[in-house]
Amino acid sequence: MRLPITRYYGSKRKLINKIWEALNDLQIEFDSVLDLFGGTGVVSYFMAQKGKHVVYNDIFSFNCEIAKALLCSSRGVFSESDALCLLNKVAGREYDNIIAENYIDIYYTDEENRIIDTVIQNIPYLEPEKQASAYYVLFQSCIIKRPFNLFHRKNLNLRTNFVKANFGNKKTWEQSFEDLFIKFTRELNELQFTVLPQVEITNFSALNCNRHADVVYIDTPYFPKENGGSITYHSRYHFLEGLMNYAAIPSHIDYSKVNLEINISRNLEFERRSCFIHELDQLINMHRDSIIALSYTTEGYPSIDELEAIIRRYKARTHVCYLGQHSFALNRNNAGRQEVLIVGI
Numbered sequence: 001m002r003l004p005i006t007r008y009y010g011s012k013r014k015l016i017n018k019i020w021e022a023l024n025d026l027q028i029e030f031d032s033v034l035d036l037f038g039g040t041g042v043v044s045y046f047m048a049q050k051g052k053h054v055v056y057n058d059i060f061s062f063n064c065e066i067a068k069a070l071l072c073s074s075r076g077v078f079s080e081s082d083a084l085c086l087l088n089k090v091a092g093r094e095y096d097n098i099i100a101e102n103y104i105d106i107y108y109t110d111e112e113n114r115i116i117d118t119v120i121q122n123i124p125y126l127e128p129e130k131q132a133s134a135y136y137v138l139f140q141s142c143i144i145k146r147p148f149n150l151f152h153r154k155n156l157n158l159r160t161n162f163v164k165a166n167f168g169n170k171k172t173w174e175q176s177f178e179d180l181f182i183k184f185t186r187e188l189n190e191l192q193f194t195v196l197p198q199v200e201i202t203n204f205s206a207l208n209c210n211r212h213a214d215v216v217y218i219d220t221p222y223f224p225k226e227n228g229g230s231i232t233y234h235s236r237y238h239f240l241e242g243l244m245n246y247a248a249i250p251s252h253i254d255y256s257k258v259n260l261e262i263n264i265s266r267n268l269e270f271e272r273r274s275c276f277i278h279e280l281d282q283l284i285n286m287h288r289d290s291i292i293a294l295s296y297t298t299e300g301y302p303s304i305d306e307l308e309a310i311i312r313r314y315k316a317r318t319h320v321c322y323l324g325q326h327s328f329a330l331n332r333n334n335a336g337r338q339e340v341l342i343v344g345i
């Protein structure tokens with residue numbers, strides 16, 4: 001099955017086949033899945049391709065737009081010319097320059113900042129059924145241009161100081177928005193469904209999401225074993241969530257941070273080590289009538305034994321499925337780290 005190429009921290013693109021096999025091996029029968037920490041939407045997309053009813057949820061509205069583009073927008077509706085038109089200012093329309101004025105030398109070049117300002121203000125004028133695809137194309141282009149594909153550091157200089165012109169990353173970063181818009185529009189059209197699957201997209205924090213399904217897939221933020229300063233998803237992707245709330249950006253910039261973090265949709269649920277066990281316990285309790293499938297890793301906190309014990313409080317049987325080693329694209333130095341699916345039946 002063709003899957004979207006993801007450049008997102010913690011994406012399960014490379015694991016989803018193994019997750020599916022693990023559920024099959026346990027002979028779990030299900031019609032519906034709740035993907036509570038949906039991220040890139042790759043798990044929801046896979047399940048929808050397999051004919052399951054899907055509820056996708058994520059705390060960030062930019063991720064929800066990405067999921068909407070993949071799952072709820074029909075193939076062929078958003079064209080390359082739609083994408084390219086977004087790059088031009090429309091005569092008679094007034095434009096703000098919020099990114100160009102506030103984010104000089106932070107994430108993108110001046111010219112790119114101006115393009116982002118234009119595109120984000122053009123999208124609301126598109127027909128509603130094209131908007132999610134437009135956000136998808138803009139966000140994928142913004143992500144691919146960032147060193148490490150993240151926004152938690154002000155490090156445009158990594159990009160601009162890199163002189164070796166054919167160094168792989170440099171080439172990727174310097175692709176124009178025009179080329180990227182064409183590339184991602186083509187890719188998206190190949191992935192989109194012709195007949196839309198049964199999917200609902202929700203934008204709640206996991207503990208506030210009251211949807212139910214036969215299988216609840218839980219893929220929380222992850223903490224390393226050793227207690228160190230961990231980076232939140234908000235910190236990694238605040239800029240894209242900011243773009244979803246464009247007019248509100250100036251009043252939410254945190255000037256105490258060098259990277260001018262945008263304080264919108266910041267929520268510490270499942271992002272604090274000290275509260276994680278308690279929050280996970282609450283979440284499993286909420287879904288104790290569903291089959292639980294929890295992704296984690298052997299090198300994380302809490303340990304697999306602790307996680308299994310939490311699930312066992314609510315479920316009669318648990319299984320720990322070891323999915324093998326998997327070096328995440330953004331995290332290659334994890335020798336010995338095994339990916340795990342803990343299933344509660």
Ligand SMILES: C[S@@+](CC[C@H](N)C(=O)[O-])C[C@H]1O[C@@H](n2cnc3c(N)ncnc32)[C@H](O)[C@@H]1O
Nearest residue numbers: 010011012037038039040059205206219233269
């Ligand atoms: C490990 S990633 C999930 C990756 C996803 N399974 C995929 O394959 O792309 C964790 C996701 O949880 C989201 N998130 C963080 N805290 C959350 C919360 N309290 N409720 C819902 N989603 C949350 C983040 O935005 C992030 O997309």
